[in-house]
Amino acid sequence: MEFLGEVRDYLETNGEAVLESLAQHIWLALLPVAIAFVLSLPLGWTVVRFGWARHPVLTASSIVYTIPSLALLLLLPGLIGTGILDPLNVVIALTLYSLALLVRTTADGLSSVEPQAIQAAVAMGYTPLRRWFAVELPLSLPVVLAGLRVATVANISMVTVSALIGIDSLGQLFTRGFQLGFYTPPIVIGLVLSVLLALTADLMIVLAQRALTPWARVGVSR
Amino acid sequence: MIEFEGVTKVYPGGTTAVDDLSLSIPDNAITVFVGPSGCGKTTSLRMINRMVDATSGTIRLDGEDIRSLDVVKLRRGIGYVIQHAGLFRHRTVVDNVATVPVLSGVSRREARSHARELLERVGLDPALGDRYPAQLSGGQQQRVGVARALAADPPVMLMDEPFSAVDAVVRQSLQQEFLRLQQDLGKTIVLVTHDIDEAVKLGDQVAVFGEGGRLAQLAPPEELLAAPADDFVARLVGRDRGFRGLSFATAGEVAVEPVDTAVDGLVLELDGEGRPQGWKSSQGTLPTEGTWTVSDNLRTVADLAILSPAGAAVRVDADGRADGVVRHAALAEHIRRHQVARLGGDA
Amino acid sequence: MSDGTFSFLLDGANWAPGADDGFPQRILEHLMYTGLAVVIAFVIAFPLGVLIGHTGKATFLAINAGNAGRALPTLGVLMLVVALAGTGLVPATVALVILAIPPILTSTYAGVNSVDPATVDASRGVGMTGFQIAAQVEVPDALPIIAGGLRNATLQVVSTATIAAYVGLGGLGRYLFDGLALRDYPRVVAGAILVAVLAVTLDLLIAALQRGLVSPGVDGRAERGPRTPTRLDELQPNER
Numbered sequence: 001m002e003f004l005g006e007v008r009d010y011l012e013t014n015g016e017a018v019l020e021s022l023a024q025h026i027w028l029a030l031l032p033v034a035i036a037f038v039l040s041l042p043l044g045w046t047v048v049r050f051g052w053a054r055h056p057v058l059t060a061s062s063i064v065y066t067i068p069s070l071a072l073l074l075l076l077p078g079l080i081g082t083g084i085l086d087p088l089n090v091v092i093a094l095t096l097y098s099l100a101l102l103v104r105t106t107a108d109g110l111s112s113v114e115p116q117a118i119q120a121a122v123a124m125g126y127t128p129l130r131r132w133f134a135v136e137l138p139l140s141l142p143v144v145l146a147g148l149r150v151a152t153v154a155n156i157s158m159v160t161v162s163a164l165i166g167i168d169s170l171g172q173l174f175t176r177g178f179q180l181g182f183y184t185p186p187i188v189i190g191l192v193l194s195v196l197l198a199l200t201a202d203l204m205i206v207l208a209q210r211a212l213t214p215w216a217r218v219g220v221s222r
Numbered sequence: 223m224i225e226f227e228g229v230t231k232v233y234p235g236g237t238t239a240v241d242d243l244s245l246s247i248p249d250n251a252i253t254v255f256v257g258p259s260g261c262g263k264t265t266s267l268r269m270i271n272r273m274v275d276a277t278s279g280t281i282r283l284d285g286e287d288i289r290s291l292d293v294v295k296l297r298r299g300i301g302y303v304i305q306h307a308g309l310f311r312h313r314t315v316v317d318n319v320a321t322v323p324v325l326s327g328v329s330r331r332e333a334r335s336h337a338r339e340l341l342e343r344v345g346l347d348p349a350l351g352d353r354y355p356a357q358l359s360g361g362q363q364q365r366v367g368v369a370r371a372l373a374a375d376p377p378v379m380l381m382d383e384p385f386s387a388v389d390a391v392v393r394q395s396l397q398q399e400f401l402r403l404q405q406d407l408g409k410t411i412v413l414v415t416h417d418i419d420e421a422v423k424l425g426d427q428v429a430v431f432g433e434g435g436r437l438a439q440l441a442p443p444e445e446l447l448a449a450p451a452d453d454f455v456a457r458l459v460g461r462d463r464g465f466r467g468l469s470f471a472t473a474g475e476v477a478v479e480p481v482d483t484a485v486d487g488l489v490l491e492l493d494g495e496g497r498p499q500g501w502k503s504s505q506g507t508l509p510t511e512g513t514w515t516v517s518d519n520l521r522t523v524a525d526l527a528i529l530s531p532a533g534a535a536v537r538v539d540a541d542g543r544a545d546g547v548v549r550h551a552a553l554a555e556h557i558r559r560h561q562v563a564r565l566g567g568d569a
Numbered sequence: 570m571s572d573g574t575f576s577f578l579l580d581g582a583n584w585a586p587g588a589d590d591g592f593p594q595r596i597l598e599h600l601m602y603t604g605l606a607v608v609i610a611f612v613i614a615f616p617l618g619v620l621i622g623h624t625g626k627a628t629f630l631a632i633n634a635g636n637a638g639r640a641l642p643t644l645g646v647l648m649l650v651v652a653l654a655g656t657g658l659v660p661a662t663v664a665l666v667i668l669a670i671p672p673i674l675t676s677t678y679a680g681v682n683s684v685d686p687a688t689v690d691a692s693r694g695v696g697m698t699g700f701q702i703a704a705q706v707e708v709p710d711a712l713p714i715i716a717g718g719l720r721n722a723t724l725q726v727v728s729t730a731t732i733a734a735y736v737g738l739g740g741l742g743r744y745l746f747d748g749l750a751l752r753d754y755p756r757v758v759a760g761a762i763l764v765a766v767l768a769v770t771l772d773l774l775i776a777a778l779q780r781g782l783v784s785p786g787v788d789g790r791a792e793r794g795p796r797t798p799t800r801l802d803e804l805q806p807n808e809r
Binding site: 070184 | 649655
Binding site for chain 1: 271273294295296297298300302304305306307308309310311312313314321322325353354355356357380
């Protein structure tokens with residue numbers, strides 16, 4: 001088909017640039033999620049431990065999450081002095097988004113642990129810290145990891161928006177297509193790569209989930 | 223020995239959960255805390271391992287005030303079994319049971335092999351050890367909970383409604399096995415239940431809690447049935463106290479009449495080896511509806527007498543051979559004399 | 570931030586109702602794009618979600634719509650649709666609708682599916698038809714979750730409509746791109762703040778609507794009674 005030929009041609013001529021965009025996209029998407037994930041654990045713990053913190057933290061994260069991504073990307077430079085064209089700006093913005101989402105899911109995960117298991121752990125003489133790592137965190141993993149999946153996939157697709165302000169990522173393929181007079185091959189390449197990337201990342205988290213929580217899949221089979 | 227000395231628990235809102243509780247929990251016996259909901263029995267239990275701290279009063283474990291002991295060490299030395307087991311879903315059954323030993327520094331391998339022995343002890347197939355709790359039935363999970371509490375061989379076990387979450391049939395078998403286990407192990411056990419029949423069945427001593435966390439009566443189950451301290455206890459204990467109390471009396475001394483005695487025109491028919499086949503009348507043979515031995519209790523005998531078509535219960539020896547019958551009237555007379563002796567006995 | 574940053578936002582001239590490039594006009598445009606796309610998406614996805622949830626068929630579609638939607642880069646979808654169908658309101662709306670359908674579909678399905686089977690069984694036993702069950706039992710029970718999906722969809726559309734200004738659409742995104750092109754940061758800030766406020770306001774409105782429509786028996790508001798301190802305290806053991 002003629003279209004596939006065009007795609008192939010585009011890849012041949014611009015292959016290197018595409019790969020660069022992909023590489024930049026990967027780290028722009030995954031670094032924020034990783035940082036946000038690590039931060040969400042103590043924050044989620046705080047929300048669960050101190051009931052009064054729940055409302056303000058969740059409201060704040062709700063507001064951050066509601067702000068359109070492009071708006072946040074453009075407001076941050078004014079607020080914290082990063083440059084508009086600075087990839088760091090994108091990382092910070094996406095970290096805030098991911099954090100907004102992950103705090104909620106981490107808090108949900110931690111509060112989904114059945115109280116009886118915690119009671120039993122206290123009664124057995126677990127110190128609070130050891131108990132958190134040995135019982136509460138593992139039991140909250142299913143929900144926490146589900147949130148991580150959502151945040152990762154959302155991030156991967158959100159990074160593309162940064163192309164509109166000149167930052168390199170798979171989004172560049174979309175703007176390129178636009179600039180070349182609505183030329184579809186790069187747009188399609190960008191879409192396919194983006195979705196593939198999202199599916200791969202999702203799959204990896206699912207595999208990690210299977211490995212870390214073998215107990216979550218077993219049904220009641222006697 | 224665990225002693226409660228004037229223990230009171232008042233919650234911030236003003237509710238008194240436990241009101242000036244003083245009692246002694248003897249070693250190597252089962253003490254049951256029973257009462258309606260909100261009467262403070264669970265709160266009192268949980269004060270023993272300091273899951274709840276008393277507002278005033280002292281609790282002593284072997285003479286020492288538990289508040290002066292390191293709480294983590296205290297808890298590791300007390301087994302705790304709760305309703306719905308509270309197993310760690312994310313660990314295999316064997317790892318669940320091995321939890322406290324591992325916490326206390328025992329090697330994982332040793333703890334695991336000991337855990338498998340314990341699983342057998344509580345009546346489970348050790349192969350279940352590699353499964354996850356979600357794969358076990360409610361009754362099996364409850365047994366794992368008990369095994370887990372026993373793992374560090376604590377002298378004291380606290381059990382909070384351990385058998386309530388399973389159906390009646392499973393509950394019966396769990397209770398039987400629990401008694402058998404206690405016979406072997408002789409632990410100091412405090413068990414909370416809302417079921418008075420369970421309390422009477424399992425307890426060596428029963429503490430009845432009333433509204434507002436007060437102790438209404440502390441007595442062995444037989445005395446609870448025979449002499450409830452007040453209306454509240456009497457209502458809690460329920461009806462048929464007299465009849466239920468008979469289960470504490472042995473049938474060993476009941477006088478029997480010879481096997482060939484004719485009762486209302488019915489004669490006991492035996493097979494070649496002397497085993498009872500039924501009551502023979504001119505019209506045919508009626509079934510005996512059961513037999514009793516000298517190791518049964520009076521309640522069983524009375525029940526059999528009621529069911530028997532001849533109005534007489536058939537006693538058999540260890541080999542199942544009939545060796546006597548007892549009629550209603552004779553049995554009633556025996557019960558009457560037993561009651562008189564009992565009342566005369568405790569002044 | 571320098572004084573000039575908010576100059577565009579605070580300039581009275583921009584707040585004039587009649588002006589083509591004024592704030593009221595752009596806000597209205599943005600609301601129109603959003604409203605149009607969300608309503609169309611709802612009309613498509615809501616009945617579909619109820620149908621799949623009620624009958625239990627084709628659940629694969631509903632369950633994975635959400636994930637698929639999340640994995641699609643909004644800019645890419647927009648560009649593709651526009652590349653194929655040209656610029657203008659219709660192609661842009663089509664793209665917005667495509668992006669708004671997944672959250673509504675998935676949430677509606679999830680909501681209807683999570684209704685207690687015992688409740689559905691009881692209504693069938695009482696003699697309600699499938700349609701009655703769906704309309705009178707399943708949907709009201711699922712409203713909180715469905716409303717959640719609606720909020721997500723609206724958020725998605727407001728965000729993408731902002732980006733759509735890149736391909737010639739009006740709305741608040743215009744200030745962002747015009748501002749970037751003209752290197753006029755105050756203009757960019759104005760657009761960003763306005764669209765952020767718009768998004769948050771719409772979200773709060775839907776949340777309020779949700780509280781108004783959803784029965785107190787469903788979202789837990791009817792459960793708040795006097796709580797006995799004992800239960801609460803018993804759940805929080807002393808840990809030292």
